[in-house]
Amino acid sequence: MLRVVDLEKSYGNKKILNQVSFQISRGEVVGLVGENGAGKSTLLNILATITKASNGFIQLGDFVYGKKMEDIRKIIGYVPQELSLWEEFTVEQNILFFEKLSWKRRTKEECRQLCIDMQLDQWKESVSSLSGGMKRKLNMAISLLHDPMLLLLDEPTVGIDMKSKNEIGKYLVKLAKEQGKMILYTSHDMNEITTFCDRVYAIGNDPFYINLLTNKGVQVEKC
Numbered sequence: 287m288l289r290v291v292d293l294e295k296s297y298g299n300k301k302i303l304n305q306v307s308f309q310i311s312r313g314e315v316v317g318l319v320g321e322n323g324a325g326k327s328t329l330l331n332i333l334a335t336i337t338k339a340s341n342g343f344i345q346l347g348d349f350v351y352g353k354k355m356e357d358i359r360k361i362i363g364y365v366p367q368e369l370s371l372w373e374e375f376t377v378e379q380n381i382l383f384f385e386k387l388s389w390k391r392r393t394k395e396e397c398r399q400l401c402i403d404m405q406l407d408q409w410k411e412s413v414s415s416l417s418g419g420m421k422r423k424l425n426m427a428i429s430l431l432h433d434p435m436l437l438l439l440d441e442p443t444v445g446i447d448m449k450s451k452n453e454i455g456k457y458l459v460k461l462a463k464e465q466g467k468m469i470l471y472t473s474h475d476m477n478e479i480t481t482f483c484d485r486v487y488a489i490g491n492d493p494f495y496i497n498l499l500t501n502k503g504v505q506v507e508k509c
C-alpha cells in the first residue's frame with residue numbers, strides 16, 4: 287500500500303503541492319490528472335525519491351520516506367516524461383545495459399520475455415529506428431527490470447499512436463492485476479484514463495477534470 291498524507295511542496299515562496307493526500311492499494315491502476323503546472327510531475331518526483339517534499343508523510347509498504355531511502359528505491363520503478371535510452375544501441379543492447387545498473391539480476395531470456403510481453407518485438411533493431419510508442423515501451427520495460435512494487439509513469443502515452451496506447455494500457459492493467467503492482471500514471475487522454483484506471487485523483491484546485499470524469503462515470507477524487 288502507498289499512503290500519502292498532507293504532502294506539501296514549495297519552491298521558494300511558491301506552493302506547488304498543498305496538503306495532498308491519497309492512497310493506492312496493491313493491484314490498482316490509478317490515474318493522476320490535472321492541468322499543466324498543477325504539480326503532477328513534482329508529485330511523481332517526490333514519490334520516486336528524486337525530490338524532497340517540504341512537509342508531509344509517505345509510506346510505501348513497510349517503509350516510511352525519510353528513512354532507508356535506498357531500500358525504498360529498490361521497490362520503485364519510475365519512467366519520467368523524457369525518454370532515457372541509447373539511440374544508437376539496439377533494444378537488446380539497451381535493456382542489457384540497464385540490467386547491469388539494476389540491483390536485481392535478470393537473464394537475457396528474461397529481458398527478451400519482458401519485451402515480448404509488452405509487444406515490443408524489435409529486439410535487434412536500433413532504438414533510433416523505433417516509433418515513439420515502441421521507445422516508450424522500452425523505457426517501461428527497463429523500469430520493470432527490478433520488479434518494482436510501485437510503478438510511476440509520467441505521461442507514458444503522450445504523442446504515441448492509438449495501438450501502442452492501447453497495448454500499454456492493457457499491459458499496465460495486467461501488471462497490476464496479475465502481479466499486484468501499484469501503478470500511478472499521468473495522462474491527458476481522458477478516454478484512456480476511463481478505460482484503464484480503477485480510480486483517478488485530480489490535483490490542483492480547478493474542478494474541470496473532476497466534473498469531466500464524474501460525468502463519464504469514473505471514480506475521481508481531489509487529492
Ligand SMILES: Nc1ncnc2c1ncn2[C@@H]1O[C@H](COP(=O)(O)OP(=O)(O)O)[C@@H](O)[C@H]1O
Nearest residue numbers: 297298302320321322323324325326327328329
Ligand atoms: N525545480 C523547480 N524549481 C522551481 N519551480 C519548479 C521546479 N519544478 C517544477 N516547478 C514548478 O512547479 C509547478 C508544477 O510543475 P509540474 O510538477 O511540472 O506540473 P505538471 O507536471 O502538472 O505539469 C510549475 O509551476 C513549475 O514551474
Ligand SMILES: [Mg+2]
Nearest residue numbers: 326327328367
Ligand atoms: Mg508534468
